[in-house]
Amino acid sequence: MTIELDFTHDPNAKSWVESANRHPDFPVQNLPLGIFSTADGRRRGGVAIGDMVLDLPALAEVITEGGCEQVLAADAPNLNALVDMGADAMWALRTALFTLLTDESFREGVEPALIPADSVTMHLPFEVHDYTDFYTGIHHATNIGKLFRPDNPLLPNYKYVPIGYHGRSSSIRVSGVEVKRPSGQTKVPDADVPSFGPSKRLDYELEMAIWVGQGNDLGEPIPIGEAESHIAGISILNDWSARDLQAWEYQPLGPFLAKNFHSTVSPWVVTMDALAPYRVAQPPRPEGDPAPLPYLLDAEDQAHGALDVQMEVYISTAKMREAGDAPHRLSSGPMTAMYWTMAQLVAHHSVGGCNLQAGDLLGTGTLTSGEEGGEGSLIELSKGGKQPIELPNGETRTFLEDGDEVIMTAFAEKDGFARIGLGECRAVIVG
Amino acid sequence: MTIELDFTHDPNAKSWVESANRHPDFPVQNLPLGIFSTADGRRRGGVAIGDMVLDLPALAEVITEGGCEQVLAADAPNLNALVDMGADAMWALRTALFTLLTDESFREGVEPALIPADSVTMHLPFEVHDYTDFYTGIHHATNIGKLFRPDNPLLPNYKYVPIGYHGRSSSIRVSGVEVKRPSGQTKVPDADVPSFGPSKRLDYELEMAIWVGQGNDLGEPIPIGEAESHIAGISILNDWSARDLQAWEYQPLGPFLAKNFHSTVSPWVVTMDALAPYRVAQPPRPEGDPAPLPYLLDAEDQAHGALDVQMEVYISTAKMREAGDAPHRLSSGPMTAMYWTMAQLVAHHSVGGCNLQAGDLLGTGTLTSGEEGGEGSLIELSKGGKQPIELPNGETRTFLEDGDEVIMTAFAEKDGFARIGLGECRAVIVG
Numbered sequence: 001m002t003i004e005l006d007f008t009h010d011p012n013a014k015s016w017v018e019s020a021n022r023h024p025d026f027p028v029q030n031l032p033l034g035i036f037s038t039a040d041g042r043r044r045g046g047v048a049i050g051d052m053v054l055d056l057p058a059l060a061e062v063i064t065e066g067g068c069e070q071v072l073a074a075d076a077p078n079l080n081a082l083v084d085m086g087a088d089a090m091w092a093l094r095t096a097l098f099t100l101l102t103d104e105s106f107r108e109g110v111e112p113a114l115i116p117a118d119s120v121t122m123h124l125p126f127e128v129h130d131y132t133d134f135y136t137g138i139h140h141a142t143n144i145g146k147l148f149r150p151d152n153p154l155l156p157n158y159k160y161v162p163i164g165y166h167g168r169s170s171s172i173r174v175s176g177v178e179v180k181r182p183s184g185q186t187k188v189p190d191a192d193v194p195s196f197g198p199s200k201r202l203d204y205e206l207e208m209a210i211w212v213g214q215g216n217d218l219g220e221p222i223p224i225g226e227a228e229s230h231i232a233g234i235s236i237l238n239d240w241s242a243r244d245l246q247a248w249e250y251q252p253l254g255p256f257l258a259k260n261f262h263s264t265v266s267p268w269v270v271t272m273d274a275l276a277p278y279r280v281a282q283p284p285r286p287e288g289d290p291a292p293l294p295y296l297l298d299a300e301d302q303a304h305g306a307l308d309v310q311m312e313v314y315i316s317t318a319k320m321r322e323a324g325d326a327p328h329r330l331s332s333g334p335m336t337a338m339y340w341t342m343a344q345l346v347a348h349h350s351v352g353g354c355n356l357q358a359g360d361l362l363g364t365g366t367l368t369s370g371e372e373g374g375e376g377s378l379i380e381l382s383k384g385g386k387q388p389i390e391l392p393n394g395e396t397r398t399f400l401e402d403g404d405e406v407i408m409t410a411f412a413e414k415d416g417f418a419r420i421g422l423g424e425c426r427a428v429i430v431g
Numbered sequence: 432m433t434i435e436l437d438f439t440h441d442p443n444a445k446s447w448v449e450s451a452n453r454h455p456d457f458p459v460q461n462l463p464l465g466i467f468s469t470a471d472g473r474r475r476g477g478v479a480i481g482d483m484v485l486d487l488p489a490l491a492e493v494i495t496e497g498g499c500e501q502v503l504a505a506d507a508p509n510l511n512a513l514v515d516m517g518a519d520a521m522w523a524l525r526t527a528l529f530t531l532l533t534d535e536s537f538r539e540g541v542e543p544a545l546i547p548a549d550s551v552t553m554h555l556p557f558e559v560h561d562y563t564d565f566y567t568g569i570h571h572a573t574n575i576g577k578l579f580r581p582d583n584p585l586l587p588n589y590k591y592v593p594i595g596y597h598g599r600s601s602s603i604r605v606s607g608v609e610v611k612r613p614s615g616q617t618k619v620p621d622a623d624v625p626s627f628g629p630s631k632r633l634d635y636e637l638e639m640a641i642w643v644g645q646g647n648d649l650g651e652p653i654p655i656g657e658a659e660s661h662i663a664g665i666s667i668l669n670d671w672s673a674r675d676l677q678a679w680e681y682q683p684l685g686p687f688l689a690k691n692f693h694s695t696v697s698p699w700v701v702t703m704d705a706l707a708p709y710r711v712a713q714p715p716r717p718e719g720d721p722a723p724l725p726y727l728l729d730a731e732d733q734a735h736g737a738l739d740v741q742m743e744v745y746i747s748t749a750k751m752r753e754a755g756d757a758p759h760r761l762s763s764g765p766m767t768a769m770y771w772t773m774a775q776l777v778a779h780h781s782v783g784g785c786n787l788q789a790g791d792l793l794g795t796g797t798l799t800s801g802e803e804g805g806e807g808s809l810i811e812l813s814k815g816g817k818q819p820i821e822l823p824n825g826e827t828r829t830f831l832e833d834g835d836e837v838i839m840t841a842f843a844e845k846d847g848f849a850r851i852g853l854g855e856c857r858a859v860i861v862g
Contacts, residue, residue, distance in 0.1 A: 129560070130601050135684060148683070155682050160625050161616055165684040166597040166691070170561050170786050171649055180650040182783030185592055185724065194591050196724050218602055218693070219611040245783065251586050252579070253566060253596035254685025257783040260597065262649070293616065293627050352613035352676070352688040355601050 009094070011277065011417045015101045017114065019050030025411065025421025026050055028101050029277075031094055032268035032422070033079055033233070036120040043123055045074025045082060046115075048268050048423070049101055053120050058113035062106070067096030078127040079269065083213040083232035084358035087272070090213065090232065094273050122267035124174045125235070126211060126359030131172060131263070133207075133239060133363035134164040134345055136338040139370035140380065147384045148247065159289050162296070162340040162348040164365075167239075168260035172361065175266050175425045179240055181402065182261035186244040199242035201385060202400045202429065205366040206313050206376035206408055208335055209237035209265050210342050212360035219353040224298040227343035228272065228305070230356065234342075236266040236311070236408045236425035237363050243379050243399070265361070266408070266425035274420055278412035279304045282341050295351055296344045305341035309422075310334055311367060311410045313376070317395055318403030327407050328391050330381060333369030335410070337376075402431040440525070442708065442848045446532045448545065450481030456842065456852025457481055459532050460708075462525055463699035463853070464510055464664070467551040474554050476505025476513060477546075479699050479854070480532055484551050489544035493537070498527030509558040510700065514644040514663035515789035518703070521644065521663065525704050553698035555605045556666070557642060557790030562603060562694070564638075564670060564794035565595040565776055567769040570801035571811065578815045579678065590720050593727070593771040593779040595796075598670075599691035603792065606697050606856045610671055612833065613692035617675040630673035632816060633831040633860065636797040637744050637807035637839055639766055640668035640696050641773050643791035650784040655729040658774035659736070661787065664700040665773075667742070667839045667856035668794050671695065674810050674830070696792070697839070697856035705851055709843035710735045713772050726782055727775045736772035740853075741765055742798060742841040744807070748826055749834030758838050759822050761812060764800030766841070833862040 014021045015028035026032065026048040036046045036053055045056040056074035063071050070093040073082040083090065100106045135141055138158070145153030157163065181202055187194035213232035216222050222230055239259060246258030282302050291297065298305075311334070314327035340348075345362055366376040375381045378399055381389055388396040400406070407426040413419035445452045446459040457463065457479040467477045467484055476487040487505035494502050501524040504513040514521065531537045566572055569589070576584030588594065612633055618625035644663035647653050653661055670690060677689030713733050722728065729736075742765070745758035771779075776793055797807040806812045809830055812820055819827035831837070838857040844850035 130599060132687075145683070157616075157618075157625075157679055157682065160618075161680050163680070163684055164687055166599055166687070168561060168597055168785060169600075170788050170791075171784075173649070180784050183652075184783045185588075187588075187591075193721065194588075194724070196726055218604070221614075242783070248588055249592050249594070250683070251588065252576070252681070252685070253594055254683070256563075256595055256597070257779075257785065261784040290624065293625070295627055348688075352615045352673070353602075353611050353692040354599060354688065357601050360601075 009098055013102045015049060016104050016107045017050045017052055017101060019052065023050045024419060025423055027418040027420065028098060029418040030270060030274050030420040031097050032270045032274065033125065034267045034269060035078055035123040035125050037123065038115060038120055043077035045076065045079055047097060048117065051117050052114040053117050055113045055115055059110070062100065062109045063096050067093045078359065079125050080127055080359040083211065084215065086214040087229040090271055091273055094271060122174055124172065124265065125267060125269050128169040128172050128359055128361050129357050131167040131169040131361040132164050132349060133167045133365060134162055135365040136162065136340045137365045137367045137376060138339040139337060140366040140368040140376055143368060143380045147379065160293065162345055164349070165254045167263065167363065171260055172263045172265060175264055175427065177264070177427060178430045179262045179264065179427045181429060181431050182242050182245065182257065184242060184245040184257045185248055187248045194248060198431070199244055200399065201243035203241045203243050203378045204313065204400065204406045205239040205241055206311055207237040207239050207366055208364045208410070209235040210345065210362040210364065211235065211269055212356045212358060212362065215357040216350055216355055218355040221353060222346055222350045224296060224301060224343055224347040227346035230346055231272055231342055233269040233271040234422070235269055236410050236422050238264040238406060238408055238425050238427065239363055240264065264425055264427045266423050268423045270420065270422050275307055275412065277414055277417045278308045280306050280308045280336065282306045283336050292344065296347055298343065301341050301343045305343050306338065307335050307412070308414065309410050309412045311408065314407040315391070316405040316407060317391065319395060320393055323393065325393060331373055331375050333367060333374035333376065335367060337367040337369050338364055400429050402429050404429050440529055444533045446480060447535050447538050448481045448483055448532060450483065454481045455850060456854055458849040458851065459529060460849040461701060461705050461851040462528050463701045463705065464556065465698045465700060466509055466554040466556050468554065469546060469551055474508035476507065476510055478528060479548065482548050483545040484548050486544045486546055490541070493531065493540045494527050498524045509790065510556050511558055511790040514642065515646065517645040518660040521702055522704055525702060553605055555603065555696065556698060556700050559600040559603050559790055559792050560788050562598040562600040562792040563595050563780060564598045564796060565593055566796040567593065567771045568796045568798045568807060569770040570768060571797040571799035571807055574799060574811045578810065591724065593776055595780070596685045598694065598794065602691055603694045603696060606695055606858065608695070608858060609861045610693045610695065610858045612860060612862050613673050613676065613688065615673060615676040615688045616679055618679045625679060629862070630675055631830065632674035634672045634674050634809045635744065635831065635837045636670040636672055637742055638668040638670050638797055639742070639795045639841070640666040641776065641793040641795065642666065642700055643787045643789060643793065646788040647781055647786055649786040652784060653777055653781045655727060655732060655774055655778040658777035659703065661777055662703055662773055664702040665853070666700055667697040667841050667853050669695040669837060669839055669856050669858065670794055695856055695858045697854050699854045701851065701853050706738055706843065708845055708848045709739045711737050711739045711767065713737045714767050723775065727778055729774065732772050732774045736774050737769065738766050738843070739845065740841050740843045742839065745838040746822070747836040747838060748822065750826060751824055754824065756824060762804055762806050764798060764805035764807065766798060768798040768800050769795055831860050833860050835860050
């Protein structure tokens with residue numbers, strides 16, 4: 001069967017997969033990619049559409065042009081090979097899927113490839129070779145800076161350098177995998193020597209995950225104007241942090257055990273094409289801030305390089321779940337809290353010659369909005385653990401306790417367009 | 432053919448591969464593992480023996496017991512699967528190879544698997560999933576600390592925490608691959624704003640590479656007493672560093688572009704079994720230093736956990752090569768400059784639950800001996816770039832110039848035992 005390509009991706013189009021048309025996250029305008037398995041355990045690429053998952057390799061006999069190699073590349077335990085095909089290939093796949101799922105005439109051929117989402121297991125979307133965590137949330141950087149360095153919260157390099165560091169890729173897990181509370185060295189300020197034990201200041205960090213698509217060769221930087229075409233899409237990232245371990249270990253080389261015990265990502269990769277309607281200008285820098293250096297400056301990127309995506313964090317304690325209480329929202333904020341655009345992160349990361357590879361994870365850093373209720377971590381909400389947060393059932397928290405579940409969500413909406421969502425990034429803390 | 436195991440690994444044994452018996456690096460007592468290819472480009476595991484490389488997969492019909500699965504696992508483009516079999520399997524393979532290469536009766540069967548070393552191409556020994564760089568060289572940490580933080584060279588955590596940070600795995604290359612000088616942001620102290628351009632303070636760092644063998648599961652720390660059995664072996668590591676980029680970017684989250692443009696490792700992995708004769712006690716901590724916390728303390732490790740390995744760094748400038756001059760030795764020092772043992776690094780890295788995987792690279796950090804002539808980097812040799820080093824041909828260096836080749840070697844020797852070497856870790860800087 002040959003597909004006639006439809007490049008418009010009509011924002012009002014309806015799918016013959018009816019659950020998609022009222023779905024808060026996965027209408028046909030979204031089409032996020034992920035890795036799933038069914039009873040036989042075989043991991044392969046799929047697409048979320050309403051309450052269903054579309055099995056990409058199962059389309060190999062349906063899509064014979066314009067997306068056919070992509071569907072074959074999705075017959076793998078990760079999406080690395082697929083996104084390494086590049087932005088044009090991703091667009092072609094999206095276009096083919098959009099047509100298949102909106103044109104009733106394809107229903108008979110495609111329906112056998114639909115699997116109820118509640119019957120599949122989701123996995124990490126990529127084999128992550130390298131994980132880099134940036135620090136683009138200037139309000140978070142300022143808040144944390146005040147706690148760790150009261151006299152010097154925002155260092156002089158912050159507004160010039162997209163600050164980032166290398167994280168641990170081996171301990172990245174998909175949403176739903178329990179997080180074991182780490183042990184490590186801590187030193188309370190008035191103690192002479194450090195002690196060892198389970199972290200008492202376990203925190204979440206609300207971040208977005210930026211996934212690298214096509215990579216670059218070692219020694220060949222990606223220019224800012226081309227940077228976005230190297231991004232496959234985004235997910236939600238919880239960069240769990242043990243604040244007490246961090247405070248003692250992080251100088252002079254940065255966080256290590258405080259972060260490397262676990263990081264959680266949501267399973268669906270929302271592509272840059274799906275996000276196109278929600279692009280906005282990079283918020284203007286405050287008066288007096290320096291302009292980005294030329295290698296980070298691109299007019300197109302400044303005009304459209306930010307995303308109007310809203311993020312939320314909820315907590316559900318063991319007591320709340322026992323009582324049947326709904327999760328409690330701790331904070332919410334926009335992704336425009338990023339001081340740097342996604343393209344600037346890619347350009348900066350590669351400017352010295354470092355090679356990015358398909359499936360590399362770039363964390364945005366904790367995104368705190370700068371407004372009350374927009375704090376992206378408990379250490380900010382509780383003012384460094386000094387002001388406990390009261391939950392609706394009377395429980396209080398400064399940091400996370402065993403049994404707590406943290407749930408992050410994100411979505412984009414705009415007049416005249418369907419709302420699209422990123423799904424959930426959730427995990428329970430265990431002792 | 433069945434091999435009778437010989438567990439003694441006689442230090443005086445000679446090989447029928449005659450070049451091994453007078454070889455400074457690769458006598459039969461060494462048997463380091465690496466990945467090589469010949470004209471057809473197929474990468475597979477090999478062992479250095481004298482001037483030859485033993486093709487491991489080619490032994491599949493020779494070794495039918497005691498090493499047979501290992502030889503099959505070596506038929507791969509990296510050694511990850513082989514070392515993931517664990518310490519006992521590595522010992523069994525070594526024992527089988529030792530017998531094959533010392534017992535003349537196996538010569539006829541084995542000789543066809545020997546390939547002249549000068550006709551093969553060496554590759555990275557592992558697919559490196561994660562690279563962690565430690566900072567165990569206390570003299571280096573003190574020297575660098577003085578330059579970056581004159582008032583506070585060695586931070587209070589140094590003697591409690593094996594300080595380390597996550598590095599970039601994608602840009603690790605094998606010895607011999609040219610290193611492109613990185614560009615990036617720098618800010619000279621008296622400038623108001625940073626500028627962008629090629630690094631002017633490009634440096635090497637003399638480190639040893641510790642390769643992880645069998646890994647651990649997420650959330651399951653490796654106890655100190657078992658840590659060494661998770662180490663496959665060691666190579667030499669040059670952790671190239673752009674000091675000017677580093678000074679401007681490294682706070683508060685550690686080095687990033689200053690290090691991630693390239694790291695070079697030597698191709699041969701000298702196993703823990705080969706290093707057994709050169710084990711020594713961890714040097715006693717200076718009077719007044721705290722004892723390691725219990726999770727890092729093991730009597731056996733303190734008694735035998737350090738290695739008496741000598742390291743050397745040479746420079747060969749373009750002019751020197753044109754004139755046919757020999758490389759000039761810049762410094763030398765012992766691996767016992769490590770403030771922490773290899774086992775302590777493994778135990779610390781995993782104590783919060785972080786999972787290590789076969790082929791992970793742990794850098795020791797720059798190993799400076801603490802004595803004149805034992806500086807492991809140019810920034811130390813040139814006192815922060817203030818005192819140029821004069822080379823024998825009259826050239827001077829504070830940092831590396833284009834065309835400079837840096838060559839690192841390492842070896843172990845001891846009365847009554849063969850000298851074994853790690854080969855070379857070398858690369859030329861290009862602009």
